[in-house]
Amino acid sequence: MSAFEEWIGRSQAVTDILNPARSNALDVALGGEGTLDVGDPMPLLDHWLHFWDVKPPAGLGADGHPAKGGFLPPVALPRRMWAGGRLTFHKQLLLGQRVTRTSTITAVTEKTGRSGTLVFVTVRHDLDAGSGIAVSEEQDLVYRDPAPGVLPMPVAVPAPSAPWLERVEPDTVLLFRYSALTMNGHRIHYDRPYAMGEESYPALVVHGPLQAALLIRLAAKNLGKPIGGFEFRGQQPAFDGVPLHVCGEPDADGAQLWTQQGDARNMVATVRAAA
Numbered sequence: 001m002s003a004f005e006e007w008i009g010r011s012q013a014v015t016d017i018l019n020p021a022r023s024n025a026l027d028v029a030l031g032g033e034g035t036l037d038v039g040d041p042m043p044l045l046d047h048w049l050h051f052w053d054v055k056p057p058a059g060l061g062a063d064g065h066p067a068k069g070g071f072l073p074p075v076a077l078p079r080r081m082w083a084g085g086r087l088t089f090h091k092q093l094l095l096g097q098r099v100t101r102t103s104t105i106t107a108v109t110e111k112t113g114r115s116g117t118l119v120f121v122t123v124r125h126d127l128d129a130g131s132g133i134a135v136s137e138e139q140d141l142v143y144r145d146p147a148p149g150v151l152p153m154p155v156a157v158p159a160p161s162a163p164w165l166e167r168v169e170p171d172t173v174l175l176f177r178y179s180a181l182t183m184n185g186h187r188i189h190y191d192r193p194y195a196m197g198e199e200s201y202p203a204l205v206v207h208g209p210l211q212a213a214l215l216i217r218l219a220a221k222n223l224g225k226p227i228g229g230f231e232f233r234g235q236q237p238a239f240d241g242v243p244l245h246v247c248g249e250p251d252a253d254g255a256q257l258w259t260q261q262g263d264a265r266n267m268v269a270t271v272r273a274a275a
Contacts, residue, residue: 004108007073011104014051018042020095022049022181029177030168030217038096044089044220044227045213047127047135051101052183063199064185073108075119077143079199082208083120084140084233089274091134093127099134102126106138116145140233146200153202154242154262164222164248164255168214170206170240178210203239211238211267214246215257219271222248223255228274232257238266 023046024034036043053066061067068074093099107122120142127135159165168174172190179189187194188205195201212232220227238244238261248257248271257269 004073004075007105008108009105010071011102012071013100013102015098015100016050016052018047018050018093018095018097018099022046023095025177026181026213029174029181030214036095038094040095042093042095044216044230045087045209047093047099047101048209048213049181050099054183060185063194064187064191066185071103072105072121072123072141075121075143077117077119077145079146080141080143081234082139083142084208084231085138085212086229086231087135087137088229089135089227091129091132093129093134097129099127099129102128119143150196150200151202151237153239154264156242157262159245160247160260162245162247162249164218164250166214166218166246168244168246170210170238170242170244172204172240175204175206175210175240178207182207182209201237201239203241206238206240206244206266208232208234208267211244211246211259212269214244215248215259215267215269216271218246218248219255219257223250223271223273225254226274227254227271229254229272230269231272232267232269234267235265 020036020038023036023043026049028034055066059067104124106124109120111118120140123139125137126133175189188199188201189207192204195204216230238259242261245260247260248255254271254273257271259266
């Protein structure tokens, strides 16, 4: 990947205020009461509702994402997605705090497999509210060729067996709300003709970060201990119109988590209890 070596080590910092209105809006969208206020602990992963990268129309790609180039390398492959990530929670972030997120590109890797050429870009984010790093995060972004054909639509089946289990209906309203709250313009989440005609999906795609947020909320509700770390990886897309089961099973270190549509697991995750 010599063409992208110069991007490794690039860094940028942005600052935002953790707005309780955004956390409350997501909480209500997921069926909660939305009673958070300034000074309350921010729900884990709600920093994804902040640090918007808002571009003018001329700065957008055909897929609705910010155009390639700039901070991220201009990988020519047409499809891009957030494949997974790893987070360590060092300190509690509070709503109302001013937080600086420093982002650094740590790796660009090309791989070739059965699905064609893949380029992985790893970005590290460090969040600091003024007293040292509160959250350390690595995000794995993947760029790939178009799918060779339309992916199959999952079929609704009875709920899987899991000690922790919730059912979510990922309808168009929920997908629109999450896109708006994260300023995610990727058209596969709200533009059905584009998702099906241009990217060969059978329906709208449920956001990977939304699935991760559902999983860590399930763990926070059931684990009974503070969460110190979280790792997640997408295995295959989830779509609107089919129930999404949010599942978890405790283990010695925390819990194993997954989302599931039909017989397939869409996202798998591990949560680690704080030491």
